[in-house]
Amino acid sequence: MNDTTGPADPTPPEARRSRRGRGKGASQPEVDWVARMADEVVATAHGRDPQRTIVCASGLSPSGPIHLGNLREVMTPHLVADEIARRGIPVEHVISWDDYDRFRKVPFGVEGVDESWSAHIGKPLTSVPAPRGSAHPNWAEHFKAAMAESLARMGVEYRGISQTEQYTSGAYRDQVLHAMRSRHEIDAVLGQYRTKSAEPGAPGAVVDAAVAEAAAEGAEGSDDTEAMQAAAEGSGAASEEDGGGASGYFPFKPYSKAFGTDATRVLAYDDDTTELTYVAVGPDGEEVTESMHLDRDFHGKLVWKVDWPMRWAYEGVDFEPSGVDHSSPGSSFQVGGQIVGPIFGGHQPIGPMYAFVGIAGMAKMSSSRGGVPTPADAMRIMEPAVLRWLYTRRRPNQSFSVAFDADIQRLYDEWDALGRKVTTPAAQPGDLAMHARAVGTAAGELPSTPVPVPYRALASVVDITGGDPEQTLRIVQGMVGDDVELTSLDQLRPRLDCAQTWVLTQMPQEDRTQVRTEPDTELLASLEPAQREAVELLAARLTDDWSLGGLTSLVYGIPKIQGGLDVAEKKLPPEVKTAQRELFALLYRLLVGSDTGPRIPTLLLSLGPDRVRALLTP
CATH class of the missing domain: 1.10.10 (Arc Repressor Mutant, subunit A)
Known part of the structure; x- marks a missing residue:
């Protein structure tokens, strides 16, 4: 993210003033959620150190196609960071690529992948071969590249951090050693939730994650408190592996030298020599005892519940949202907040919960299986600004769906209506800010369609x-x-x-529309006098105003004329409205042999006057 001052804050001046304080009880104009979160982040971060660059963070695991649900993990901090940048405040958006995570399972439906990839389960994602035909060196890079390209199209600027590079280079050496020395303190924190999770119905109990999903799907329109309470009732996050075992608690999970996987079991650790002894389990169950020195051997990583707060401290993260499964008692975000300060000397970032993103008619998406829509899939059918708008117009705790069905037409109608509204005095501060965030960033505007036809x-x-x-x-x-x-x-x-x-x-x-090749002579011969008159009027006046507006006035106006009304009349009696619907249905049958189809004026304009007359004439 650029630290230089970009274009002006998209929120109107009166709304910005309301953020910065007015008399107690004074009325305040509507302010969008992005601005409110940016206010909180700036106040909190600058309260610690007004000179440092603010850090907003995202984390993505390239375990498979990075889908539209994952995109919320990026867009929420991107929008907040962009708002801060618009104010001329130094800020950075970092994306941690969790490419050192284990390969959990072979995703279904990914082109160029078959069950032979199951031999790589347990290896780091960067050690798994890319799908056949890929130009990239490994599994993680293959899926990272597709997401990086989509983010560039959407105007998302960030600093990418490869966790493979961080761990294998020894960048986290001191943090890993410190975590191992502090393992008993970490274990004590985690132990509180292990106890709770064993008690059915306790606050930290593990329950069906589907309940959490349902809570999040119903979060739209609720406030943060309600959504958090719903999430707490249904999160399975307390069951995440935290480093516990029969030999004691060890927050570091090694990747074995013999097999390259994390099918390992730590036996002992010597704080003085940093030697870690562990058993590596092979694909056929064979066991090999190995050792490594954590001050110079870097083939392994901290378990997630310790890794995440370590990174908060290492990067100085001020803002990082997380999904509903990370926001309940015993989950990574909550436990991390109790580890980051006492163990790593950092602070827990502001971390709003975000709800799930769905696809029309589909359940919650999971990148561990193929066939789920990605940002690239969405931008094949909608412009980047429209996709940005979907993530901008809903608060993070509100679920929403991305339309791949016919609802995309309604969605675009709403988008175009917003575009018209922001040019008028009727536009509210929230409308202006929302539109500005969709069409551009602090770095400038995104490319747009010069002539935006509906x-x-x-x-x-x-x-x-x-x-x-x-x-x-x-x-x-x-x-x-x-x-x-x-x-x-x-x-x-x-x-x-x-x-x-x-x-x-x-x-x-x-x-799909199938235009008739010949007139329906049987239907034309059976028309009642009023129907025949309407069809003849249409055929006779087609070219009076051969434009979309002219044809619209014509087809809506014929029943008015037949009813003795002026074509400009707006208030219509029920019988005229009925006559309009009946005329439309008749024209569909005559032109496309169906009861429905494209809007009649568009259909007429597309067919041309000669072809329309030919199909309306016996």
């Missing part, structure tokens, strides 16, 4: 024309009118490409 209209055009470039350009020119001259489809990109990809990959085949 997504649903572009999808309809692609659907009807099959994406033919000439037809698309002709039809969309009719949509935008004479105010904008379209000379190239590049003026519609990347939104056009997103809509085209959605139609080709996500739109159900049964929803």
